[in-house]
Amino acid sequence: MHSSLRGRILSCSILALAATAGCHNDFVSTKPLTVGSFTLNPCSVSGTLTLSVAQTARVDCSNGGTTVTLAGNGASYLVVAQFPVDLVPNGLVPYHVSSGTAISASRTPLGAGVFASRGDVSASAMSLSPIVRPRAKQIAFDHMLRARARRLFKAGSSPIAASVARAMSKSAASSIAKTTAPSVGSVRAFRVLANSAGTSFSTVQARLAYAGSDVLIYVDTLAPANGFSASQLQAFGQLFDQTLYPIDTATFGPPTDVDQNGHVIMLMSQVVNALTSTSECQTQGFIAGFFDEEDLGGGAGDPNSNNGEIFYSIVPDPNGASSCAHSAADVGFSVPATFMHELQHLISFSQHVVVHNGDSEYGWLDEGLSIVAEELGSLYYEAKCPGTACRTNPSQLFPDSSQGFISNFLYDSYQYALIPDTATVTLHSDADDGFSWRGGDWLLMRWLGDQMGSGVYKRLDQNSLIGVANIVSSTSQPFPTLFADFGLSLVTDSLPGIARTTAPAADRFQSRNVRQL
Incomplete structure (x- = not known):
């Protein structure tokens, strides 16, 4: 034959x-x-x-x-x-x-x-998918920032020398810096991106509201009223400091510590809320948070660089004074996954560009790893709530607490599964819209982690290589061989009527049942 x-x-x-x-x-x-x-x-x-x-x-x-x-x-x-x-x-x-x-x-x-790789799935297909909030605004803003960083910071162009950056790594500085952290209630100024094109900045005065072992949370002094209560903010800070940050850094490695404060800063400001108009919220979703590479690559001579590791976030705004309304519960649902996603971008940039003096990771691989970071949050809650525990509906695959982490990229993977013949995994650029390629990138990174162990994620972030060359170096296998097994896994992971273990281990996922999803 x-x-x-x-x-x-x-x-x-x-x-x-x-x-x-x-x-x-x-x-x-x-x-x-x-x-x-x-x-x-x-x-x-x-x-x-x-x-x-x-x-x-x-x-x-x-x-x-x-x-x-x-x-x-x-x-x-x-x-x-x-x-x-x-x-x-x-x-x-x-x-x-x-x-x-x-x-x-x-x-x-x-x-x-x-099918068109830049479009959405059909209405009939969408009816079978979970209802998720629109994310076009967040994704477009993310892509603008990543593309902007690649233009501004070519290999060897960061003002921070690699040797100095290594000396300022968080792990090296933490023993000293944590003893000199600023006091809760102190105020400092930040420069914050003020438009979605990345061309305008505002100066923000923010008060330190939470000081943890690894995360400092500052809140804009002009934040809308009726936001977090004191107890809510304390619980919010503990979640980021004691759970989310350790999960991300254990998987991807530490970021740099260019400001030598031993912490990553989280700045909550209504300036971030205002990046999205009220009308855009209804059709494109909103920007929940971001990482700006200029804070690490700009150096002391850049007036818009805060010269430190910072994650920017929306603040609760229940009356919609700055944009669409966000209750404290809304912020608690949307920001944790965004933090884990953006922290991976921060780690990747700080290691590839600042420490190793190389180029920023290609968008498809960087984004795939950040989606894995979101999944790590879901896996944490899945482990806490096995079986039917913590579920509004006992038939749910995932507990309620994991929904803010998993629902969006799971939906993206559905879209990719419908159009694998047109949605590229390794060839899209930051100008691409649609969500299907993001689903494909998560599946590729999830498959790599299943096959190589979670240590592969740290290897992908902690070097100067990018793209396929990075994958080859981090796995010690030719990319065509890896991609062949990945391609088969998309189909053979769970073939109808055939035991899942029939397919070779290399040709199926280990931590997820793709057909069940």
């Missing part, structure tokens, strides 16, 4: 199945298939490829080959066509997969359709 791969396919993964077959692809547009014929043009395997049940193989077609000869005898195969590349133009490439003889071929796809 021959399998034909028409179009510019760089590689394909093949899994031998007992009774089912299908076709899957990534980065390309699927065209309706018709019966036709093809000429033998072998990929890297020139003879007959023989696989036992549940055995897999990666076939390299970068030689321009378009055919693979598979053993017949009633066997069924799953073929996954892929482009395991980065740093190439992002464009749709028509292709098809067919099987038969070299004279006559037939194709029986599981399903085909053309």
